[in-house]
Amino acid sequence: MTGTNGEPALDRFYAALDALVDHARNHLELDPRDGDWARNGILGRHGLASYRPTGAVSDGRGVDELVGDLLSCGVEAGLFGPEEAGSEADAVMGVLSARPSVLQDRFLAVERERGGMAAMRWFYRYCVDNTYVKRAQLDANPRFDSHGLVVTINLAKPEFKNMAKAAAGNAVAGGYPQCTICHANEGFAGRNKRTLRTMPVTLGGEPWFWQFSPYGYFTEHGICVNTEHTPMHVDRDTFVQLLDFVDRFPGYFLGCNAALPRIGGSVLAHDHFQGGGELLPMHKAPAWATLRLPAYPDALVEILDWPGTAVRVVSDSRTAIVEISDLIRRAWIAYDDPAADIASHDADGNRQSALSPSAIVTDRGYEMSLIFRNNAVSEAYPDGIFHAHPEYYPVKQEPIGLIEAQGLFILPGRLVEQLRTIEDALADGHDLPESVSEFSLIWEELNAALQGGNSREAIRAAIRDELGSICERILGNTAVFKTKEQTLEFMKGLGFGQ
Template structure:
């Protein structure tokens, strides 16, 4: 192993495989949300005409064989008799109707396989995504209404559909399925399950590490073509050597996507720990574009520390085996590492592991890249929700755990912030005091006022309000970056570099 230092950007060129994470979810006019042209404008249409319209829609977009048109029409008329008024609303939002119109899973999978055989895996994936938009499972119109902006090298979104949970226990309860034969909300048994509103859910099989997994797109995706890859067997999440193998298996088959894994521990590993799954898609997360600061050379691979507020490294090689071997050496060293001065212990007082990592894989012109964030879920009296968690002064922005996507630079903030930030902008533009509801935003208000020159008094209305909004969004992005600093397990990049030297010796 050898170490070398180089300036930002040297040996660090990145290939933009697909659009950046902040790109819209559409990839062309044929992916536009059909609600915009065939849903709401059909409100009030007589049932027979509406049924005819949706039958033709299914032929055009949902792979309905024209020979089945009369059969489908009769099914819809029967359903309309039992559910009066169903075709007077926005049909695309009706899971039951769209479930009837959608092709069965076997036909979807056969079409996917046929496209992959002729045009390649990415063409098949993009067809599958368009199918999910067309049958209403991917809520593209709702996604377009989310607030989204950039700042401090991050992408920040306010997701109007995502509930906010006070702790990991509440998040786990929200993903429980009491009374259902599906063991959790992401089990394959959910495909077509009416009680979970999954009649339109469709999946395609994927083999990872020689095991049966499946891919499905997220209805409320955080970035372009966001989806999850789920183990067909309901087993707990874990990060080990085979996790690296599976991630690389996926990007080998779908080189235009990345795939990543949460850290698989409470508070730092996402809201569903009971079922092994990964997530990824066509976006590029900000950390994946971060420049390298230092490099360590090991046999057939380069390990880079990154210019990133969290403790992050990147393993690069044209050899799959070298990437897997190097990542496993880092994982083994980190999960055994202890530094009481930093508050890092590999095992907690209850005997449970505390250290893990969150990797994500993609293919670039450099070969395979595995971006890794080192994580630890220790708690203390000062930080009962996590030592390496958002600090309490930032809870007004983000209280929930920081998972893979946010650790790599795409923040998903709660819906309440759209209203609260609007109120904060009003106060700052008028130069008035904060209300009781906004008292938690005192830090942000003070920093924005400083950026405004110490006052927020009225000026030219439109220009002043636009400037205030820009400053408020810059402030929120800055706080998100500070939160990433909170989750860093090493105080600075040199300390991370020293750890890697020992791990890879």
């Protein structure tokens, strides 16, 4: 029998708990000497004054299944309501996760023995095993390649259209922690961050820390955060900091969003970088032209064959990377060209141009990609001239940040249902349904591509192709120079030659 006072339900809860404690011993660095202590902490949380050992083990089951078991048994036994399941899971896994200092010591030990990348991969595995990183959610997101880009539909992330919120900086109500990415979030129950663990890193001589993203957009996606709550900015030091990171973790990229609203990340109030364990399409984009600067014969700069405006500085020399990148940055943020709608400052003197850098290490040396961004608005484009244009809003209205500017698109989860409606209408030969009437452009283009009488498979392929094509056009909207020749002219103005 089950119920609030049912013993069998409690027995099942004990068994689920024993299995989870076993998982923590195997995967979460729980010292066997701390086993009883950890379990008692969880029993105490539920006001349980008794316990019967069941001998249950995790038996190779994944952590999501183990936690799911514990939650359903806890609800059945009346220990908490189903609406509390999320916070209960966070609390239990918070107790079973090691202290930050223990993990940081272990990380350094792995790094000493097998290098920085082995340590990062160990830490990522840890964050999946303690449920901070929702790996199953990432794997469930639709993802495909199209038009040289990676298109993903994020089922977990709420759509974020309000650009004013970015300027406000994701402040947390009540003022503690100061914002959503402050170090003070580590282990904080008030935001269900009991399982968050961070790893200190030193960048440009300053204390920063790395943490993986719970709802990552790609493999081993994380952010590197300044330990001090200080506003986003890109300057000469930024290039040094990015190089410090990839020197220590050469299998990761690390980049910085433009520190401006509409074209940057969602947290502008706190300095941070984004990176992770996957090369993004722009990192692999071919060069359209290769340039050099006489003062730096050991470096080359490539104009990328890419829908946005981007160049890539390549060199073995850190000095050359930093100096050339900063030369381009200083020139770009002061550049004006009214004929091309490029204004470095608005009428009130506020900066509108920014450079968004992203560093990797390859067999050619360091590669620093530099994306040119501008957040000017006009009467025709009140949300941004170099932002996705309104005809593409049904697909993507949110700011195009660093990850997307590099070719990995994160589209809103609502699209799954909307595209299914469109697919059904195409398969059945109906008109565009009223519920998705805003997709008229896509509908026309799909009909032109398909020309009737198609299999489901052909329709789905056409939809994927159409989404990739729209993302490519959105990147084209963000390009500040609409042709590569214009980029070449700009670079020649800085003294670069072919």
